[in-house]
Amino acid sequence: MAASSSSSNSIGTEDGYVLEPQGEHRVTIVWLHDVHENSYKSLQIVRSLNLRNIKWICLDSGTRVDVFSPGGGVPTNSWCNVGMITDTTRKIVGMKNVIKGVGGVGQGAQVALNFAKWNAVGDHTMNMRLVIGINSWRIPTNRIDYDFGAAIRSSWQSILLIRGNLEPSIPLYFAKETAVSLIDDGFGEVSFVQFRMLGREITVNVLKKVEVWLNGKLPLDPNY
Numbered sequence: 001m002a003a004s005s006s007s008s009n010s011i012g013t014e015d016g017y018v019l020e021p022q023g024e025h026r027v028t029i030v031w032l033h034d035v036h037e038n039s040y041k042s043l044q045i046v047r048s049l050n051l052r053n054i055k056w057i058c059l060d061s062g063t064r065v066d067v068f069s070p071g072g073g074v075p076t077n078s079w080c081n082v083g084m085i086t087d088t089t090r091k092i093v094g095m096k097n098v099i100k101g102v103g104g105v106g107q108g109a110q111v112a113l114n115f116a117k118w119n120a121v122g123d124h125t126m127n128m129r130l131v132i133g134i135n136s137w138r139i140p141t142n143r144i145d146y147d148f149g150a151a152i153r154s155s156w157q158s159i160l161l162i163r164g165n166l167e168p169s170i171p172l173y174f175a176k177e178t179a180v181s182l183i184d185d186g187f188g189e190v191s192f193v194q195f196r197m198l199g200r201e202i203t204v205n206v207l208k209k210v211e212v213w214l215n216g217k218l219p220l221d222p223n224y
Helices: 039-049 083-093 107-121 150-155 172-184 204-217
Strands: 004-007 010-013 016-019 027-032 054-059 063-066 074-077 099-105 128-134 158-164 189-195
Touching: 016 039, 027 039, 027 083, 027 107, 039 054, 039 099, 039 204, 054 083, 099 107, 107 128, 107 150, 107 172, 128 204, 158 172, 158 204, 172 189, 189 204
Parallel strands: 027 054, 027 099, 099 128, 128 158, 158 189
Antiparallel strands: 004 010, 010 016, 016 054, 063 074
């Protein structure tokens, strides 16, 4: 049930925001925010892409107590529990003739990359085709081709990784190793884009890269 509306085609829910597609609904992408951020920040990012035919589901992690913070016990927005995400992906599994994907920034992107593997090995299968990770990385894990059907499911997924070389929280080496490990795992296409002289900020150039990549992958109507 809608809780609020910030514009004519976005709906605020108890789990975050939903940005309804302009035109025919052909794609659904779940978008996950970074730590210390929220679903409204995600809504601003995906709205800036201004892409038609995509339904964006911007989930909110909710507030958790960070016991590792300097003061101890400081409330923060963090993806400590992915139960809400799995609930959402289950709801969109049955959507026929709709391409599905997951993306995010920072910690949200890390969760999205984990979902790419979970989808491949069949733990949370939603026939995912697209994964977008901005300023994030994934811990290398056991090869997924040992799981029955995983090689096929991973080959269906295309992944875009974007990273600023001045991003302070994660060494650039780990971001590059993430791309290598995803390629080794047999994902269909892994694109790693590095922006020089860029930190954590989501700039116009970053958004443009995401926009161009999605336009190249999806059957989207042009904006006039």
